[in-house]
Amino acid sequence: MNELTINILRKQFNINEAVIAYVNEREKYILEKFKEIDNIKEYNQFKVIDAMQKCRLTSTDFNWTTGYGYGDVGREKVEEIYAKVFNTEDALVRPTIASGTHALTLTLSGILRPSDELIAITGAPYDTLQKVIGVKGDIPGNLMEYGIKYKEIPLVNNSIDVDKVLDSIGENTKLLLIQRSTGYSDRRALTIKEIETAVKAIKEVNNEVIIMVDNCYGEFLEHLEPTDVGVDIMAGSLIKNPGGGIALAGGYIVGKRDLVQLIANRLTAPGLGKDCGLTFGTTRTTLQGLFLAPHIVSEAVKGALLVAIVYKGLGFNVVPDIDDIRSDIIQGVELNSPKRVVEFCRGIQAASAVDSFVVPEAWEMPGYEDKVVMAAGGFIEGSSIELSADGPMREPYFVYYQGGLTYEHCKLGVLKSLNNLIEKNLIDISKIKN
Numbered sequence: 001m002n003e004l005t006i007n008i009l010r011k012q013f014n015i016n017e018a019v020i021a022y023v024n025e026r027e028k029y030i031l032e033k034f035k036e037i038d039n040i041k042e043y044n045q046f047k048v049i050d051a052m053q054k055c056r057l058t059s060t061d062f063n064w065t066t067g068y069g070y071g072d073v074g075r076e077k078v079e080e081i082y083a084k085v086f087n088t089e090d091a092l093v094r095p096t097i098a099s100g101t102h103a104l105t106l107t108l109s110g111i112l113r114p115s116d117e118l119i120a121i122t123g124a125p126y127d128t129l130q131k132v133i134g135v136k137g138d139i140p141g142n143l144m145e146y147g148i149k150y151k152e153i154p155l156v157n158n159s160i161d162v163d164k165v166l167d168s169i170g171e172n173t174k175l176l177l178i179q180r181s182t183g184y185s186d187r188r189a190l191t192i193k194e195i196e197t198a199v200k201a202i203k204e205v206n207n208e209v210i211i212m213v214d215n216c217y218g219e220f221l222e223h224l225e226p227t228d229v230g231v232d233i234m235a236g237s238l239i240k241n242p243g244g245g246i247a248l249a250g251g252y253i254v255g256k257r258d259l260v261q262l263i264a265n266r267l268t269a270p271g272l273g274k275d276c277g278l279t280f281g282t283t284r285t286t287l288q289g290l291f292l293a294p295h296i297v298s299e300a301v302k303g304a305l306l307v308a309i310v311y312k313g314l315g316f317n318v319v320p321d322i323d324d325i326r327s328d329i330i331q332g333v334e335l336n337s338p339k340r341v342v343e344f345c346r347g348i349q350a351a352s353a354v355d356s357f358v359v360p361e362a363w364e365m366p367g368y369e370d371k372v373v374m375a376a377g378g379f380i381e382g383s384s385i386e387l388s389a390d391g392p393m394r395e396p397y398f399v400y401y402q403g404g405l406t407y408e409h410c411k412l413g414v415l416k417s418l419n420n421l422i423e424k425n426l427i428d429i430s431k432i433k434n
């Protein structure tokens with residue numbers, strides 16, 4: 001690191017020189033790993049450009065209409081491009097899908113009918129989905145209230161328990177839900193290979209059951225996506241990976257045409273389906289975000305690796321571990337104390353370009369059971385492909401770090417968070433001095 005860089009970190013960001021030296025030292029151990037990340041980035045960048053070219057993306061696609069949005073060519077082009085990128089028959093990509101949870105909810109409620117059974121085959125799903133399903137919170141309008149049956153099958157050694165799944169499938173079982181990413185748990189993300197193995201084994205015995213993936217945080221982590229390996233329907237958020245930090249809002253759903261149609265009927269109305277719905281001029285940012293996404297994701301993954309190597313060096317359990325295959329952008333660090341989780345997040349917030357002066361507090365976030373602390377100083381509010389960190393206030397006090405539009409910004413986040421933990425006496429400075 002250049003002397004000028006060290007000086008700006010010391011003088012403008014008030015980072016202890018020992019912290020700078022320590023992070024720079026640890027970084028050396030991961031540089032070799034950046035090559036594989038770059039290989040994946042390269043492939044996905046070409047894949048996205050190819051989809052845009054094949055769909056003949058043109059500047060007039062960025063125009064938009066009003067009212068019903070009939071014949072919004074941009075909207076149709078976006079959906080065609082998403083379907084191509086994710087290798088599916090059809091796609092639904094809308095700025096009016098409020099979040100990842102909304103995209104997943106639409107998918108579930110579009111496909112499931114009263115007395116159908118949903119089985120979560122990767123254990124308890126993401127916090128907000130538990131409320132959607134109705135296993136937590138008892139919120140009016142949940143799926144169980146509509147007579148949908150629900151079961152969970154936990155992972156065994158981080159793998160889908162295929163035999164148990166096959167045993168559990170009954171006459172009414174309609175849909176199996178796989179969550180690729182960590183969520184707020186202590187497991188690493190499922191790899192594409194692992195998803196493929198399970199999907200193939202299940203489909204060999206039962207070709208009727210619909211397999212759905214919650215792909216939040218998983219896009220462009222590997223060469224392939226779950227829909228390349230036999231998954232029927234998949235959903236995610238545009239303010240995570242595929243929005244590339246540029247998409248203003250939205251969610252996507254990709255998969256089999258008949259399923260996407262069912263979901264579109266839930267999004268708009270039976271009879272309207274995909275044919276209407278205004279884009280409010282978001283087509284260009286949605287696609288520019290998708291164009292940038294493979295690159296942005298690679299920056300974020302490098303940042304996650306830096307977090308892992310730094311905190312592993314301090315003796316903390318990190319998930320995924322350094323040599324694990326990464327299939328989401330999340331880096332979990334088991335900090336073992338609520339104070340450390342909060343101060344880690346405050347350090348990340350202090351490294352943000354936007355709202356750096358804000359001090360995060362744990363609060364009752366809508367949709368979550370426990371209080372959650374979040375560092376989120378993004379250009380797009382709540383965007384977690386941007387530098388962010390969060391953690392629920394529960395044992396064993398994991399902090400989840402993700403995003404960062406540039407690796408340099410990730411590094412500043414790592415420096416600020418570690419510096420903050422040391423300043424608050426939550427990590428002993430002697431640990432970083434040798």
Ligand SMILES: *Cc1c(COP(=O)(O)O)cnc(C)c1O
Nearest residue numbers: 099100101126181183214216237
């Ligand atoms: C982020 C996320 C969701 C959806 O969250 P939103 O905040 O509603 O976008 C769902 N599942 C997983 C695994 C996630 O990471």
